[in-house]
Amino acid sequence: MDLKLDPNPTTDPNSVPSPALSHWSAEPGWLNTASSGLPPDVALAALTRAQETWHRGRTDMDGFHAAGERARAAFGRIVGAPAEAIMAGNTTSGLLAPFAAGLPAGGRLVVPEVEFTSNLFPWLVQEARGVEVVTVPASELVAAIDERTTAVAFSLVQSADGSIAAESDIVAAARAYGASVYVDGTQACGWLPVDATRYDLFVVSAYKWLMTPRGAAYGYVAPELAARTLPHAANWYAGAPDVDPYYGPPLRLTDTARRFDTSPSWFCQVGADPALELVERIGVEHIHAHDVALANRFLAGLGLPPGDSAIVAIDLPDARARLESADIRVSARAGRTRLAFHVYNTDADVDAAVTALTS
Ligand SMILES: Cc1ncc(COP(=O)(O)O)c(C=O)c1O
Known part of the structure; x- marks a missing residue:
């Protein structure tokens, strides 16, 4: 695949290489990646091809598997972990579930109280088994960790306002x-550049900032955690290599993190494979600089101080309605209007948003 990326990417820290931007066909005004990312053209093309072959009875099952394995490996490289330590599934909450079920009864988990519920409910349901779940303001998370604490869970970047955890x-x-x-x-x-191996578990729904179809999620599992956790969603796809996976006992799971996989959503993986490869080739460092520069241009336009996040939440009356009447698509969260700036957004998107809010 020829991605037509600049072999000598720009040294301007505030932009992604401009040839990379040409890999999306976004219409102006999508400032809503915190809800859902937009696929690059290569992802749409791969998905369309797969759907057409499905339609004609020419489905390539091996191709589905290969796409999923390339996506797993690319996700691993993006977060600094080997493919063997990466599990693949459909949702954050689904991938978290076996690890939540693995918390010991009598254990104590602390988590921010304004946490997105996909990283809260999997833990809270464990209260029925005698796990204590303590919710605290995000700013008090560090202080809440003590000798009684079994685990801490948090979002690296908060969904509601884009704040970055004091990780x-x-x-x-x-x-x-x-x-x-x-x-x-x-x-x-x-x-945001990430080294997942700093954590025991790092789970991502990829349909937002990794711009895959909805239904692709990945996670890094540290070897010690993998070894002590039952793969509660075990299935044929989590089987050992070179063994017939289809029928009958005995249980024969692979010893890599793939044993936590759910069996793959084929089309999601077909779209995820080129999307993740493109993110990797552009480079998260470049995307980070680009996204934060756009967010700060927006904040400056409103006379607000710069931040460090690609997500901005503002508390202006009628902000969402004013933006939407200018055909700028955003979301409302926790009583505020949330804007998100990503690789396919431009200065023009930002300036249109500022104009809509200030004119
Ligand atoms: C922080 C965070 N985690 C997870 C999700 C999605 O979770 P799931 O994949 O379980 O639907 C979202 C969606 O908005 C989110 O903001």
């Missing part, structure tokens, strides 16, 4: 007390 302090506190660290990277991975 090094949280990890240090957790390690000091021997607590596990479970991280939801859904609103981070794709624009």
Whole structure:
């Protein structure tokens, strides 16, 4: 695949290489990647091809598998982890479930209280088994970790307002007390550089900042956590290599993180494969600089100080209605209007949003 990327990417830290932008066909005004990312053209083309062959009775099952394995490996490279430590599924909450079920009865997990529920409900349901779940303001998470703490869970970037967790302090506190660290990277991975191996578990729904179809999710599982967790969703696809996976006992699961996979949503993986490859080739560092520069251009346009996130939540009366009447698509979360700036957005998108809010 010829991605037509600049072999000598720009040294301007505030932009992605401009040839990379040509890989999307976004109409102006999509400032809503925190809800859903837009696929690059290569992802749409791959998905369309797969749907056409499906339609004609020419489905390539091996191709589905190969796309899923390439997507797994690319996700691993994006987060700094080997493919063997990456599980693949459909949703953040689904991938978290076996690890939530693996919390010991009597254990204690701390989590921010304004946490997206896909990284909250999987833990809260464990209260029925005697797991204590303590919710605290995000700013008090570090202080809430103590000798009683079994695990801490948090989003690296908060869905509601784009705030970035004090992850090094949280990890240090957790390690000091021997607590596990479970991280939801859904609103981070794709624009914020990440080293998933700092955590025990790092789970991402890829349809936002990694711009895959909805239904592709990936996670890094540290070897020690993998070894002590039952793969509660075990299925034929989680089987050992070179063994017939289809019928009958005995249980024969692979010893890589794939044993936590759900059997793949084929079309999602077909679309995810080129999307992840493109993110990797552009480089998350470049995307980070581009996205944050756009967010800061927007903040400056409103006379607000710069931030460090690709997501901005504003508290202006009628903001969402004013933006939508200018055909700028955003979302409302926690009583505020949330804007998200990603690789396919431009200065013109930002300036149109500022004009809609200030004129
Ligand atoms: C932080 C975060 N995690 C997870 C999700 C999605 O979770 P799931 O894949 O379980 O639907 C979202 C969606 O908005 C989110 O913001």
